Amino acid sequence: MRVLRLLLVGFALLLGGCGSPARVGPTAAPDLATARRALLTRLTDTVIVPAYSAFAEQTAALLSASEALAANPTPATLAAAQQAWHATYVAWQPLPLSRTEAVRRTQLMSAVNKYPSNTRFIEENISHDNVLSAEQVSRFGATSRGLPALAYLLFDTPPETTLAAFQADARRGQYVVALAGDLHRTATDLYNFWAADGQNYRATFIASDGAGSQLRSGLSELVNAQINALDVLVQQRLGEPLGRKTGGTVQPDLVELTGTGVALAAQIATVQAIRDLLTGGLAEYLTLHARSNPELAAQLLAQTETTRAALAAIPEPLEQALTTHPDAVATAYAESRTLLMLFKVELANVLGVTVTFGDTDGD
Amino acid sequence: MVTEADRIVQQLTRPVSILPLVVLRVVLGVLLYLSMLRFVLKGWVHALYGVPSFHFTYPGFGWVVPLPTPLLTSVYLLLAVLGLCIAAGCAYRLSMGLFCLLFTYTELLDSTYYLNHYYFVSLFTFLLLWLPLHRAAALDVRRRPACARTTVPVWMLWAVQGQLALVYVFAGIAKLNPDWLLHALPLRIWLQEQLGVPGLGFWLGQGWVAYVMSWGGLLFDLTIPLWLWWRRTRPLAYLMVVGFHALTGWLFPIGMFPLLMIGSTLVFFDTRDYAVAWHWLQRCPALRLLAWNLPDAAEPPLPPCLLATLGQRLIVTLFLLGQLVIPLRHWGYAGDVLWNEAGFRFSWRVMLVEKTGSAMFVVADPVSGKWWHVYPEDMLTPQQAKQMAFQPDLIHMFAQHLARQWQAQGYPAVQVYAEVWVSLNGRPAHRLVDPTVDLAREPRRIGAPRWVLPRPPQP
Numbered sequence: 163m164r165v166l167r168l169l170l171v172g173f174a175l176l177l178g179g180c181g182s183p184a185r186v187g188p189t190a191a192p193d194l195a196t197a198r199r200a201l202l203t204r205l206t207d208t209v210i211v212p213a214y215s216a217f218a219e220q221t222a223a224l225l226s227a228s229e230a231l232a233a234n235p236t237p238a239t240l241a242a243a244q245q246a247w248h249a250t251y252v253a254w255q256p257l258p259l260s261r262t263e264a265v266r267r268t269q270l271m272s273a274v275n276k277y278p279s280n281t282r283f284i285e286e287n288i289s290h291d292n293v294l295s296a297e298q299v300s301r302f303g304a305t306s307r308g309l310p311a312l313a314y315l316l317f318d319t320p321p322e323t324t325l326a327a328f329q330a331d332a333r334r335g336q337y338v339v340a341l342a343g344d345l346h347r348t349a350t351d352l353y354n355f356w357a358a359d360g361q362n363y364r365a366t367f368i369a370s371d372g373a374g375s376q377l378r379s380g381l382s383e384l385v386n387a388q389i390n391a392l393d394v395l396v397q398q399r400l401g402e403p404l405g406r407k408t409g410g411t412v413q414p415d416l417v418e419l420t421g422t423g424v425a426l427a428a429q430i431a432t433v434q435a436i437r438d439l440l441t442g443g444l445a446e447y448l449t450l451h452a453r454s455n456p457e458l459a460a461q462l463l464a465q466t467e468t469t470r471a472a473l474a475a476i477p478e479p480l481e482q483a484l485t486t487h488p489d490a491v492a493t494a495y496a497e498s499r500t501l502l503m504l505f506k507v508e509l510a511n512v513l514g515v516t517v518t519f520g521d522t523d524g525d
Numbered sequence: 526m527v528t529e530a531d532r533i534v535q536q537l538t539r540p541v542s543i544l545p546l547v548v549l550r551v552v553l554g555v556l557l558y559l560s561m562l563r564f565v566l567k568g569w570v571h572a573l574y575g576v577p578s579f580h581f582t583y584p585g586f587g588w589v590v591p592l593p594t595p596l597l598t599s600v601y602l603l604l605a606v607l608g609l610c611i612a613a614g615c616a617y618r619l620s621m622g623l624f625c626l627l628f629t630y631t632e633l634l635d636s637t638y639y640l641n642h643y644y645f646v647s648l649f650t651f652l653l654l655w656l657p658l659h660r661a662a663a664l665d666v667r668r669r670p671a672c673a674r675t676t677v678p679v680w681m682l683w684a685v686q687g688q689l690a691l692v693y694v695f696a697g698i699a700k701l702n703p704d705w706l707l708h709a710l711p712l713r714i715w716l717q718e719q720l721g722v723p724g725l726g727f728w729l730g731q732g733w734v735a736y737v738m739s740w741g742g743l744l745f746d747l748t749i750p751l752w753l754w755w756r757r758t759r760p761l762a763y764l765m766v767v768g769f770h771a772l773t774g775w776l777f778p779i780g781m782f783p784l785l786m787i788g789s790t791l792v793f794f795d796t797r798d799y800a801v802a803w804h805w806l807q808r809c810p811a812l813r814l815l816a817w818n819l820p821d822a823a824e825p826p827l828p829p830c831l832l833a834t835l836g837q838r839l840i841v842t843l844f845l846l847g848q849l850v851i852p853l854r855h856w857g858y859a860g861d862v863l864w865n866e867a868g869f870r871f872s873w874r875v876m877l878v879e880k881t882g883s884a885m886f887v888v889a890d891p892v893s894g895k896w897w898h899v900y901p902e903d904m905l906t907p908q909q910a911k912q913m914a915f916q917p918d919l920i921h922m923f924a925q926h927l928a929r930q931w932q933a934q935g936y937p938a939v940q941v942y943a944e945v946w947v948s949l950n951g952r953p954a955h956r957l958v959d960p961t962v963d964l965a966r967e968p969r970r971i972g973a974p975r976w977v978l979p980r981p982p983q984p
């Protein structure tokens with residue numbers, strides 16, 4: 163097979179040798195294969211894996227805060243648990259940006275942020291007398307675990323009522339601890355999946371450059387993940403609450419995890435994570451290699467900043483800003499759309515990335 | 526007195542061995558069988574025709590709709606069986622005619638699935654329907670020995686070779702554009718995704734390789750029919766055909782196209798070539814058992830149950846002449862075909878551009894003042910949405926579909942605007958569609974619509 167491949171390349175070179183002019187186009191490009199490998203290595207080691215590490219650490223802090231709340235439900239421990247949940251949700255935002263096919267197959271991510279929660283099932287579990295542990299929770303469906311389930315227990319009612327519920331029923335606190343323990347274990351598993359001293363998917367990802375007609379290189383998967391995240395930001399996280407799909411009628415109840423006040427911080431974290439990938443090496447790579455679109459790197463950097471600033475300009479919480487500051491939300495939506503277009507159209511095109519992998523032929 | 530016209534007729538009706546056409550029939554039949562089976566086994570019948578709630582039909586063919594998935598699967602299985610019948614020469618005319626009809630039906634169902642090699646299959650099976658490929662080494666002959674023949678008029682062979690030459694030459698002509706020649710685009714972009722190919726990645730990442738392959742591909746397309754036709758260069762040319770299609774088939778997801786072309790171009794070989802090949806094959810003891818008398822071109826032609834009729838010649842001539850015009854129809858349209866895609870399909874523009882688009886539709890009701898943002902991904906499959914996002918006629922079709930949907934919900938005056946950005950061959954994105962034009966009011970027309978914005982200037 164190797165001989166055949168070499169023969170094929172020889173054939174390709176022979177074809178060109180027959181008819182190509184002696185000097186065409188610019189001088190030889192830098193070694194692209196090496197540059198791409200270096201880019202993936204840099205992004206993995208300085209941006210992607212550290213994000214998994216930070217998320218795992220944050221879930222540990224959330225577990226501690228949950229245990230404190232369960233042991234002694236007071237306004238202070240509830241506030242601390244809510245704050246830890248908030249930080250964990252923000253720390254989660256960069257992870258979907260590296261949800262490759264291999265990561266998806268682990269099914270770990272789906273246990274982290276699947277919503278809406280199955281609140282009936284959660285309440286039933288609290289009312290039963292079965293053991294509430296992380297092991298037990300790990301066997302539940304994705305809609306009864308993870309960050310949304312925790313949000314339901316920690317934020318679903320006004321703080322006073324929430325606190326009273328924890329004080330009245332110790333099993334509520336035990337369930338929070340079990341959920342946080344399960345989340346921490348999932349986060350640790352995710353980190354270990356990537357880590358060089360764990361399952362070392364890091365090495366597989368870096369080595370997974372395109373080969374033949376498989377069209378699934380590491381860079382390609384990474385760009386697709388950014389596009390998916392931006393698609394969700396534009397259509398679901400901003401567009402739907404803004405009423406873009408309902409004839410212009412705003413829908414505050416469609417704000418993500420409404421009542422937690424986390425929506426804007428999380429959206430900013432998503433955009434910041436995309437920017438981190440750009441500043442972590444992607445922009446530099448584009449500057450060197452995207453010769454047909456030399457302005458793209460600068461444009462992407464500028465647009466991530468503009469989008470981040472537009473989101474930051476919306477007063478918290480998003481649910482209220484939809485009616486009190488609709489123009490600010492609409493501006494953030496428009497800037498997010500521009501960012502999505504830059505990724506989906508220009509970046510994908512200049513890198514030859516297949517957006518949304520399909521299993522059909524082309525010609 | 527023998528006139529020039531007589532000489533031409535004599536030349537065109539000169540008998541030649543039927544063998545190349547028989548080989549073509551067998552190879553093509555087997556490939557068609559495999560293609561259809563592959564389509565079913567990959568689950569594409571349901572994914573492409575069962576899942577979508579909306580299909581992008583061709584102008585004038587809106588009445589062609591997909592059958593329910595089980596029935597459509599049966600159609601594909603029938604197509605596979607017909608492929609085997611073609612290979613075996615069993616009820617040839619019926620098999621080829623039915624294959625052409627049913628295959629073309631499936632291709633008319635949704636224009637987002639248009640592929641040049643599907644178009645080629647429809648054309649090729651239509652052409653072969655009119656030629657007697659079943660008069661030797663076929664079950665039809667076994668059933669009716671009187672119809673057997675060893676020769677065909679040479680025009681029949683030339684018609685088939687001409688069809689293949691049309692594909693290559695027009696594919697070459699389509700490459701005569703600045704992007705392909707001066708910038709090695711889109712190959713330079715596509716090769717970036719091939720850097721993991723063992724042993725080749727380093728080379729494919731070199732800028733000059735893209736230029737070499739672009740120019741090599743151009744020269745190959747423009748001249749390969751000539752080299753195949755010329756006996757002295759034929760063996761080497763065929764090796765180049767195999768090498769070229771194997772390379773492209775290996776690097777890019779182009780399905781059965783490489784095999785179809787490698788198999789079909791066997792028709793350029795004549796009896797003497799096969800005799801030589803046969804001679805070599807006989808050196809292998811195992812193959813001696815397969816001894817078979819090759820038809821002899823020198824044998825006098827049998828009379829006649831099969832002499833080509835005037836109608837047969839007329840159909841084939843008009844068919845081929847039509848194909849000289851169709852790929853060039855974009856010359857009659859305004860704008861750049863690579864940008865506005867007016868006249869892009871059915872013109873052998875194979876692997877010619879890297880286009881990416883992003884489309885969002887604004888549906889507005891001026892009466893109630895309500896408006897909606899519609900993202901095509903919510904209503905179309907990823908494949909449909911991706912293809913629609915850079916093809917103006919499909920964008921228009923989807924806008925009209927949206928208008929009908931909103932009208933049915935009680936918004937009779939609804940307006941539909943499109944925000945479409947497209948990047949061509951790695952360049953910065955530009956608007957493809959005038960966002961101020963209400964596409965719900967625009968008629969479907971041939972050529973470039975007025976609401977398609979001009980192609981951005983090239984660097």
